[in-house]
Amino acid sequence: MDKTCEGLKVLIVGAGFAGLTAAIECRKRGATVILFEGNKERRQLGDIISFGSNSGRIFRSWPGVAEAMDPICHHSSGLDFRAFDDTFLCRQSWEVEESWGKRFNGHRGEIHEIVWNHALSLGVEIRLGSKVLEYFETDSEAGVVVNGERISGDVVLAGDGVRSLARTIVLGFEDKPKSSGYAVYRAWMGTEELKKDPATAWLADPTVDHHVAWLGPDVHFIVATLQKGTACSWVLTHKDDADVEESWSAPGSVDEAVKTVKDWAPVVHSIIRKTPQDKLVDWKLVFRDPLPTWISPKCRIALMGDAAHPFLPTSIQGASQSMEDGVTAAICLELAGKKNVPEAIRAYQKIRYPRVLETQRTGVTNRDNWHKADFDYVKKHPETVKLPRHAWILNFDCAKHVYDVYEETVESLRRDPDWKPDPRL
Ligand SMILES: Cc1cc2nc3c(=O)[nH]c(=O)nc-3n(C[C@H](O)[C@H](O)[C@H](O)COP(=O)(O)OP(=O)(O)OC[C@H]3O[C@@H](n4cnc5c(N)ncnc54)[C@H](O)[C@@H]3O)c2cc1C
Incomplete structure (x- = not known):
């Protein structure tokens, strides 16, 4: 310098x-x-x-x-994509970008x-x-x-x-x-409750961190685990027309979150249902x-x-x-x-x-x-959902x-x- x-x-x-x-x-x-x-x-x-x-x-x-x-x-090492009904779509590996840092x-x-x-x-x-x-x-x-x-x-x-x-x-x-037309339910929690249910116990694996995205019409749900299987975070982005102020501390409702993925695979419901009410935030996404x-x-x-x-x-x-x-x-x-x-x-x-x-x-x-994906098309061409x-x-x-x-x-x-x-x- x-x-x-x-x-x-x-x-x-x-x-x-x-x-x-x-x-x-x-x-x-x-x-x-x-x-x-x-x-x-x-x-x-x-x-x-x-x-x-x-x-x-x-x-x-x-x-x-x-x-x-x-x-x-x-x-x-990668992000697994699944459709809302839990059909496996593809895995996006981060290996290709390792040299970027x-x-x-x-x-x-x-x-x-x-x-x-x-x-x-x-x-x-x-x-x-x-x-x-x-x-x-x-x-x-x-x-x-x-x-x-x-x-x-x-x-x-x-x-x-x-x-x-x-x-x-x-x-x-x-x-x-302006309203973006979307909101995100967000949670950060311990994995004690997830561990008790065979459907979600895999998320408490101390040997590997999981990163899974379930995609559906106008909704996506992403789960990440970390800290040797002791912590789990999820985000659920969905349509929302409510005119509520953007805030990182607005409490969310587990029941309301489940409603946004009503017809989705049971594993998604199980993860959301195991979220302590006080660990859930409802973040309205505004746009400028x-x-x-x-x-x-x-x-x-x-x-x-x-x-x-x-x-x-x-x-x-x-x-x-x-x-x-x-x-x-x-x-x-x-x-x-x-x-x-x-x-x-x-x-x-x-x-x-x-x-x-x-x-x-x-x-x-x-x-x-x-x-906005056409899920019949996505199932035939799963790579199209990669980031x-x-x-x-x-x-x-x-x-x-x-x-x-x-x-x-x-x-x-x-x-x-x-x-x-x-x-x-
Ligand atoms: C409480 C909180 C929690 C967040 N949680 C997440 C999260 O979990 N995941 C995620 O992806 N992003 C989160 N974000 C947003 C994320 O941090 C930002 O989008 C990004 O990091 C850009 O950061 P920034 O420094 O521009 O803004 P911010 O991170 O929003 O920081 C702005 C800071 O300015 C301070 N401030 C505002 N007005 C004044 C004023 N008049 N005088 C003095 N100080 C003022 C605020 O208190 C705040 O500390 C959060 C933001 C906040 C404020």
């Missing part, structure tokens, strides 16, 4: 994977980093979360982090804790109970208002999630989510159109992660792309230096936007490939990419100062 972030004061909002990654990457380049998190404490929230090999590479670049994550993550699938809270501790160990200052209520910027600084205090820095990176407040200063209006921009008028405030681009879970890339944002923003700041923060922020957007847009689209195509695994998404080193394209990106922005991320929007 011939330039660093030394002398830069970076304010980051939201301690999700976008915010923590940006904090770690800026801090390791010498910036002073303050991370504001609205929650009063760090909690083990969520259930299964997936990081592809593109973000696995980021974890592996942080000393000790991948090693700490490995034992708690899911390890299977490690993937990490595990409990969001457990992985989050490891990353959080890594950020603390580098000297990131995390301020809990610090809900940002206002953003501001001038030509020379940007800042936030927290607990009545006005705090300034050189730049604000806002990773404040799907209900981002920062979006308002960036867009100049409040961006409302791609934003016309992720950066503020003076280019000192940038959106990252879900604040900039919520993903459908069927892309299996939401968390990974939020981490790529954090790395990209930090390297742009490093290469631009304190005097050129707006240049860094514009380059961040130009580098990230097209890649994110294309990746977001895969969430819709993957979902529709399963949900497309794109090398351009997964075999990607976002850090190297920024170093490779930064100069040409800045040059192009100088030639075209009015450049907009997507003129079609």
Whole structure:
């Protein structure tokens, strides 16, 4: 690194994977980093979360982090596909993409804790109970208002999630989510009850992690086991027109979940029925159109992660792309230096936007490939249900990419100062 972030004061909002990654990457380049998190404490929230090999590479670049994550993550060599009536369709092996690097699938809270501790160990200052209520910027600084205090820095990176407040200063209006027409029942539980039933005992196998997807008309049900057969997570994505707010803590009903797979194989019912009611979440999937921009008028405030681009879970890339944002923003700041923060922020957007847009689209195509399938056809051509695994998404080193394209990106922005991320929007 011939330039660093030394002398830069970076304010980051939201301690999700976008915010923590940006904090770690800026801090390791010498910036002073303050991370504001609205929650009063760090909690083990969520259930299964997936990081592809593109973000696995980021974890592996942080000393000790991948090693700490490995034992708690899911390890299977492939994903088995079955039809709703339990007919075996095919197995998608991960062997072909081994050379792309490690993937990490595990409990969001457990992985989050490891990353959080890594950020603390580098000297990131995390301020809990610090809900940002206002953003501001001038030509020379940007800042936030927290607990009545006005705090300034050189730049604000806002990773404040799907209900981002920062979006308002960036867009100049409040961006409302739309219903996606789908919801997901999600559960994370121990395998004690599964072990007692011969139909589900295989899921408590301590010697092998299982990963099985049952597909049916407009519904899919995916089960993963991990941690030596002691933990099981499942997700059930189904049509839902209820206009309920997106929340990771809305309780779900086992009876309602079973109703969505009424005519399905008994094994699916057995797994759902063995889920303790308090371990089930009903997550309404909202949708947002791609934003016309992720950066503020003076280019000192940038959106990252879900604040900039919520993903459908069927892309299996939401968390990974939020981490790529954090790395990209930090390297742009490093290469631009304190005097050129707006240049860094514009380059961040130009580098990230097209890649994110294309990746977001895969969430819709993957979902529709399963949900709209003709199951008579699928039984004859089972390979058609396999997930497309794109090398351009997964075999990607976002850090190297920024170093490779930064100069040409800045040059192009100088030639075209009015450049907009997507003129079609
Ligand atoms: C509680 C929770 C549980 C989740 N569980 C899962 C899961 O099980 N599986 C899965 O695939 N994805 C889960 N997600 C979503 C997933 O983490 C994100 O889609 C992805 O990792 C992108 O992360 P992000 O950092 O952009 O956003 P998030 O992970 O949503 O993080 C945003 C952070 O910003 C904070 N914040 C919001 N507004 C403010 C404010 N005004 N001031 C300060 N802080 C603020 C929030 O408290 C939160 O910590 C969960 C998200 C949350 C918040």
